[in-house]
Amino acid sequence: MTFLNSFQSEWLKTKRSLAFWMVVIGGFFTPSIIIVARLVRHAKVPELYSADNFWDQLWKNSWESMAIFFLPLGAILSTSLIAQIEYKNNTWKQLHTLPLSYTTIFFAKLAVIVVLMLQFFVLFNIGIYLSAIVPYLLISGTPYPSQPLPYDHFLRENLLYFVDTLPIVALQYLIALRFKNFLVPVGLGFVFWVGSLASLSWSFGYVIPYTYPMYNYLKAGVETKAAIPDVNIHVFALLYFVVITAVSYGLYLAKKEKG
Amino acid sequence: MMVVKFADICPIKSMPILKTHDLVHSFSNEEIVLNGISLNVEQSSIYGFLGPNGAGKTTTLRLVLGLLKVQQGSIEIFGEDFEKNRVKSLGRIGSMIESPSIYSHLTAEENLRVLQKIYQCSRGRIGEVLELVGLAHTRRKKAGEFSLGMKQRLSIAIALLNSPSLLILDEPTNGLDPNGIIEVRELLRNLNRESGITIVISSHLLSEIDKLVSHIGIINKGEMMFQGTLDELKEKQQQSLSVVFETSDSTKVREIAGRFGIVGVCENGRCTLPAIPKDKIAEINRELVSSGVDVFEVSIVKNDLERIFMDMVS
Numbered sequence: 001m002t003f004l005n006s007f008q009s010e011w012l013k014t015k016r017s018l019a020f021w022m023v024v025i026g027g028f029f030t031p032s033i034i035i036v037a038r039l040v041r042h043a044k045v046p047e048l049y050s051a052d053n054f055w056d057q058l059w060k061n062s063w064e065s066m067a068i069f070f071l072p073l074g075a076i077l078s079t080s081l082i083a084q085i086e087y088k089n090n091t092w093k094q095l096h097t098l099p100l101s102y103t104t105i106f107f108a109k110l111a112v113i114v115v116l117m118l119q120f121f122v123l124f125n126i127g128i129y130l131s132a133i134v135p136y137l138l139i140s141g142t143p144y145p146s147q148p149l150p151y152d153h154f155l156r157e158n159l160l161y162f163v164d165t166l167p168i169v170a171l172q173y174l175i176a177l178r179f180k181n182f183l184v185p186v187g188l189g190f191v192f193w194v195g196s197l198a199s200l201s202w203s204f205g206y207v208i209p210y211t212y213p214m215y216n217y218l219k220a221g222v223e224t225k226a227a228i229p230d231v232n233i234h235v236f237a238l239l240y241f242v243v244i245t246a247v248s249y250g251l252y253l254a255k256k257e258k259g
Numbered sequence: 260m261m262v263v264k265f266a267d268i269c270p271i272k273s274m275p276i277l278k279t280h281d282l283v284h285s286f287s288n289e290e291i292v293l294n295g296i297s298l299n300v301e302q303s304s305i306y307g308f309l310g311p312n313g314a315g316k317t318t319t320l321r322l323v324l325g326l327l328k329v330q331q332g333s334i335e336i337f338g339e340d341f342e343k344n345r346v347k348s349l350g351r352i353g354s355m356i357e358s359p360s361i362y363s364h365l366t367a368e369e370n371l372r373v374l375q376k377i378y379q380c381s382r383g384r385i386g387e388v389l390e391l392v393g394l395a396h397t398r399r400k401k402a403g404e405f406s407l408g409m410k411q412r413l414s415i416a417i418a419l420l421n422s423p424s425l426l427i428l429d430e431p432t433n434g435l436d437p438n439g440i441i442e443v444r445e446l447l448r449n450l451n452r453e454s455g456i457t458i459v460i461s462s463h464l465l466s467e468i469d470k471l472v473s474h475i476g477i478i479n480k481g482e483m484m485f486q487g488t489l490d491e492l493k494e495k496q497q498q499s500l501s502v503v504f505e506t507s508d509s510t511k512v513r514e515i516a517g518r519f520g521i522v523g524v525c526e527n528g529r530c531t532l533p534a535i536p537k538d539k540i541a542e543i544n545r546e547l548v549s550s551g552v553d554v555f556e557v558s559i560v561k562n563d564l565e566r567i568f569m570d571m572v573s
Binding site for chain 2: 005006008009012013015016017085088089090091093094096097098099100101256257258259
């Protein structure tokens with residue numbers, strides 16, 4: 001019950017926050033680009049919609065920029081911004097003088113970030129669906145896609161991408177809790193992301209916890225120089241998430257000054 | 260309407276509600292910030308925690324609230340060890356440490372709702388505390404648009420939200436205009452009188468709180484210089500009275516005072532003697548006149564509380 005109260009309290013703090021708007025804008029950004037691109041090249045749209053693999057192609061197009069750029073960077077920024085709410089407003093001391101255990105404070109905040117990520121996935125999926133429907137409604141002569149919507153495949157892929165993002169959330173959360181200066185978690189996150197991009201062609205690139213959403217996208221038969229690992233990256237992602245969260249929790253508890 | 264005061268139905272006991280034992284704290288190996296601080300705050304008292312900037316007030320209060328790890332010593336709140344009962348104790352404490360802690364992207368009401376979710380008090384309580392601090396008309400305004408004084412008031416509202424038994428306020432009148440300072444003082448006095456809330460209030464100015472507090476602790480360079488009731492401090496004030504004789508012959512004053520066993524300090528025709536009973540003053544005056552010394556003025560110099568405070572911390 002206390003955890004639920006704490007979660008609700010933490011959720012309220014995201015209202016009108018930059019992290020909240022990032023999730024909303026990030027969720028609809030790529031789909032909006034796709035809609036605009038199809039409206040501009042409207043002559044080719046009817047042919048596109050007649051294809052047998054319409055939904056698979058749309059899924060791939062939507063995730064291309066998302067898996068490589070927006071999802072890792074969005075996770076880096078939104079996680080850092082959530083922790084930054086307390087630093088920016090000088091409210092860690094207020095939070096730590098509430099009748100809450102440190103465990104509740106730590107995990108309620110992490111839960112809010114994870115739920116924000118889930119919210120992002122939901123909005124992004126709505127966006128993908130709209131990016132299919134809007135051109136169909138606006139461009140005359142466009143047939144409704146003949147391929148049935150592959151719900152199972154989409155759900156499974158969503159789950160895998162979500163799991164693959166968790167290590168980024170955990171490591172960014174650890175860094176964001178340690179440093180008051182917002183530039184530190186964001187800067188380090190950016191460095192890790194660039195490092196991940198550079199290591200994609202390395203056969204051990206999968207040891208870097210920021211690579212998993214990229215590998216998940218690239219494994220789907222995309223032409224690339226990346227060395228797709230033989231290991232189950234999703235298990236690695238989950239393990240990293242658990243271990244990094246445990247370390248982060250330990251460091252948070254050991255902190256001598258709590259505001 | 261008959262107003263029943265808390266003190267009438269619940270007689271004030273001298274039970275310590277907050278006790279610290281020999282707190283020692285340092286931020287680095289070289290610098291000891293607190294050196295054996297033992298606070299003793301009695302139930303239903305208003306405890307003024309005084310000291311100049313950097314004396315260790317905020318560090319002590321941060322330790323008391325668990326914001327800093329205790330390195331040496333112990334803290335007892337509501338008769339229980341604080342470290343072992345942190346969550347339970349914090350449920351009965353309202354606090355405001357240093358600058359206001361407010362979510363600037365949320366409205367005043369939303370700021371309080373963030374805490375109301377934790378305390379699980381009624382939604383109506385939000386309106387009550389905003390009314391108490393005079394912010395009822397700005398409940399839907401974003402806190403980021405507040406002036407420093409309004410932020411300070413909102414912080415006090417936050418501290419009061421859970422109807423605490425112990426209120427810890429670190430320099431709560433910072434940023435308030437003179438009228439605001441008086442209002443906050445009045446509010447705290449009423450809370451103490453009518454609800455029996457124990458209040459610990461820190462300040463670096465005695466004059467700011469001497470009309471409010473019942474007890475005083477004076478800290479300087481991490482050490483307690485004085486702890487007791489306001490009356491005990493006033494007793495010190497009595498002891499620090501002095502009598503000044505302005506005469507035509509200072510040497511004679513010193514000589515006559517010496518006959519009564521009193522040592523005076525003379526300078527530029529003025530002799531300052533320590534506090535002495537009125538009949539002694541009259542006797543010395545008589546002796547001086549009969550010895551042919553012109554007495555121009557006999558005056559009593561009162562050292563005010565501020566002077567005593569300054570003497571202690573300088």
